[in-house]
Amino acid sequence: xxxxxxxxxxxxxxxxxxxxxxxxxxxxxxxxxxxxxxxxxxxxxxxxxxxxxxxxxxxxxxxxxxxxxxxxxxxxxxxxxxxxxxxxxxxxxxxxxxxxxxxxxxxxxxxxxxxxxxxxxxxxxxxxxxxxxxxxxxxxxxxxxxxxxxxxxxxxxxxxxxxxxxxxxxxxxxxxxxxxxxxxxxxxxxxxxxxxxxxxxxxxxxxxxxxxxxxxxxxxxxxxxxxxxxxxxxxxxxxxxxxxxxxxxxxxxxxxxxxxxxxxxxxxxxxxxxxxxxxxxxxxxxxxxxxxxxxxxxxxxxxxxxxxxxxxxxxxxxxxx
Ligand SMILES: [Zn+2]
Numbered sequence: 095x096x097x098x099x100x101x102x103x104x105x106x107x108x109x110x111x112x113x114x115x116x117x118x119x120x121x122x123x124x125x126x127x128x129x130x131x132x133x134x135x136x137x138x139x140x141x142x143x144x145x146x147x148x149x150x151x152x153x154x155x156x157x158x159x160x161x162x163x164x165x166x167x168x169x170x171x172x173x174x175x176x177x178x179x180x181x182x183x184x185x186x187x188x189x190x191x192x193x194x195x196x197x198x199x200x201x202x203x204x205x206x207x208x209x210x211x212x213x214x215x216x217x218x219x220x221x222x223x224x225x226x227x228x229x230x231x232x233x234x235x236x237x238x239x240x241x242x243x244x245x246x247x248x249x250x251x252x253x254x255x256x257x258x259x260x261x262x263x264x265x266x267x268x269x270x271x272x273x274x275x276x277x278x279x280x281x282x283x284x285x286x287x288x289x290x291x292x293x294x295x296x297x298x299x300x301x302x303x304x305x306x307x308x309x310x311x312x313x314x315x316x317x318x319x320x321x322x323x324x325x326x327x328x329x330x331x332x333x334x335x336x337x338x339x340x341x342x343x344x345x346x347x348x349x350x351x352x353x354x355x356x357x358x359x360x361x362x363x364x365x366x367x368x369x370x371x372x373x374x375x376x377x378x379x380x381x382x383x384x385x386x387x388x389x390x391x392x393x394x395x396x397x398x399x400x401x402x403x404x405x406x407x408x409x410x411x412x413x414x415x
């Protein structure tokens with residue numbers, strides 16, 4: 095994991111962190127909230143460099159000292175990352191192991207950063223154990239909880255952390271940072287973490303994704319539609335897995351509306367223009383406006399705790415009937 099000199103977007107949040115690092119006023123326990131792939135993990139590692147580099151506190155780590163080199167190789171004893179286990183949750187054992195582990199004394203004095211990825215997957219017991227540890231402040235220990243579903247985190251743990259929100263980045267910012275991402279910007283959907291996925295895979299894969307979502311809209315029967323969806327969604331999907339498909343479908347519907355209004359030069363998914371034209375020929379303006387409305391409604395549903403399957407079934411039966 096390398097230090098990224100200029101993380102894409104969210105300048106206000108980054109500015110706040112930089113100021114806090116330099117003033118040595120970084121809150122000891124923080125909850126970073128934002129959609130998956132918005133850059134939370136990259137920002138968390140950046141913070142590790144800034145806190146632990148031999149020149150720390152600094153916002154421009156040297157990247158050469160032993161601390162920087164170890165963070166780059168993900169082997170720094172004072173940077174600990176917890177991820178959900180194969181059951182998809184962070185259990186009490188993982189938290190106990192973390193709390194029991196004390197880095198070697200000569201490293202210890204340089205500070206410690208504990209990153210809890212997908213903190214919303216902490217089991218209640220694990221969250222309680224973590225809360226206890228956070229409540230006993232140690233000057234050299236920073237806790238960083240990352241989540242895209244903060245409402246699922248134990249309320250007492252959540253309220254103990256200072257909260258920082260990371261937002262989707264505008265298309266213009268994505269393109270300014272990653273010019274190669276321009277044709278795919280609608281699929282990247284404001285999430286810098288998705289840039290590599292789209293620009294490194296062949297354009298054909300990307301096109302296939304857009305085309306499959308368009309095929310989803312075009313399907314004549316619900317069965318056909320579900321078959322297409324099966325290829326695009328994981329077997330068992332969570333509410334958060336729906337956010338990107340719904341975002342992408344919304345973009346497709348907006349593009350479609352632009353085609354209906356004879357403005358093809360403004361569509362986002364230029365790479366899928368021919369498939370979009372096919373969809374345009376089979377749909378009316380009224381249907382497209384209705385689809386945008388439905389998708390907007392669904393986007394507000396998935397902000398709340400609802401069953402992903404039920405929401406997606408609603409999308410399947412109501413879109414482009
Ligand atoms: Zn360094």
